Amino acid sequence: MTNAPRILVHTSDPAPMLERLAEAAPGIEARGHDDYEGLGAVLAEFRPDIAYSVAFRGREGYPREALLGAHGPRWIAVGGAGVDHLTPWDAGAVTVSNAAGVAAPMIAEYVLGAVLHFTLDIDGMAADRVARHWERTRLMTPLKGKTLLIVGLGHTGQAVAARARAFGMKVIGTRARPQPMENVDEVHPADALPGLWGKADITVLSVPLVPGTRGLVNARALMAMKRDAILVDVSRGGVLDGAALVNSMRTGHLRGAALDVFETEPLPSDSPLWGLDRVILSPHCSAVYEGWAMRSFALFLDNLGHWLRNEPLFNIVDPQRGY
Known part of the structure; x- marks a missing residue:
């Protein structure tokens, strides 16, 4: 692991999270992307070590292949609990964590x-x-x-x-x-x-x-x-x-x-x-409440602290079990 990872924030509105990340971990290079399209090009150019990603438009069209491809990160932090939009993945090549419990x-x-x-x-x-x-x-x-x-x-x-x-x-x-x-x-x-x-x-x-x-x-x-x-x-x-x-x-x-x-x-x-x-x-909204997105990101920041201190990550998902 590196002490200064590059982080990609992939959500429908990455700006508040990028601001919070800059406050919590100044000096870390970070970038946001607010679409499913074009993610592959961003990954190829930015080469992030970590991606915080939310399936904000559902599973249909989610850029799974890009995130798990040659230019994908070593750690994908899913902003929700479900990870079926990423399954399957090679646990030896990439670590996937989730935000189970937040909602x-x-x-x-x-x-x-x-x-x-x-x-x-x-x-x-x-x-x-x-x-x-x-x-x-x-x-x-x-x-x-x-x-x-x-x-x-x-x-x-x-x-x-x-x-x-x-x-x-x-x-x-x-x-x-x-x-x-x-x-x-x-x-x-x-x-x-x-x-x-x-x-x-x-x-x-x-x-x-x-x-x-x-x-x-x-x-x-x-x-x-x-x-x-x-x-x-x-x-x-x-x-x-x-x-x-x-x-x-x-x-x-x-x-x-x-x-x-x-x-x-x-x-x-x-x-x-x-x-x-x-x-x-209801439109898959039982987990959605005012402030949930930043609460989920706060959980990611806690986990990022583990990464920076070379400590084991929590909420790691087993791709075989799905949780």
């Missing part, structure tokens, strides 16, 4: 907000308001005593578990290496999922997109869920089979679904998901 609290709030949307029947009350109808028999559905299944007990899953526990829910979940966890009643291996789908009143997907999770929630999994279950997907597009979900919703199998990620983003205007009732669609 976990916000995503957890999105999850609970989506769940409450359905348990409180917000759509029904809105329709009654429009119709000026006073429904005397309306009942609320309490979360206390409900079973929440979290598929993927990483940073986001653990943040969801903590909030679910505050509502008095029973929390079960899966992780690659099961071990007792705070706020989780049962921790299971991923291969136990076929026996868990039917136990949950609410299922939250918060796993990375890797070969083992692609299509994880398929027609069989959806049919194994309770007929009045709620599904919330804050994982990555491709974990949930969108066509299978459409069929489940059309047959009334699930109470509701909240989707923040999709196999194709932006979601095409002709997607049947747009026309479904009892579905919340």
Whole structure:
């Protein structure tokens, strides 16, 4: 490693980060690039040692080949948690880190907000308001005593578990290496999922997109869920089979679904998901809040300190595991 690395900041608005970098590490040569196009030429001319990069226009067209090519950096610091837009890479040639955990609290709030949307029947009350109808028999559905299944007990899953526990829910979940966890009643291996789908009143997907999770929630999994279950997907597009979900919703199998990620983003205007009732669609924004970008960059600066001191980096991603 070098004590004076060249750093490329690849975001939609690199100026604030370049300013913060100059304050935190004066003397380091840095450059910004705010587009997917032209990145290869910038890399060839600037030859950065490190690139801080955000997939700010989604996976489609992301300049993966340029970043992992001959002129790419030795360390790519991804500004988000997901790295499937870079997979696969040679871990012997380049180190990839992520910003896992930065957005976990916000995503957890999105999850609970989506769940409450359905348990409180917000759509029904809105329709009654429009119709000026006073429904005397309306009942609320309490979360206390409900079973929440979290598929993927990483940073986001653990943040969801903590909030679910505050509502008095029973929390079960899966992780690659099961071990007792705070706020989780049962921790299971991923291969136990076929026996868990039917136990949950609410299922939250918060796993990375890797070969083992692609299509994880398929027609069989959806049919194994309770007929009045709620599904919330804050994982990555491709974990949930969108066509299978459409069929489940059309047959009334699930109470509701909240989707923040999709196999194709932006979601095409002709997607049947747009026309479904009892579905919340959001534009991959559950992790986006005011100040998130600079918070993620602050995490990178902490890691940069490790690089400059020749200390091990944190949040390094295993390309085989995807996290």
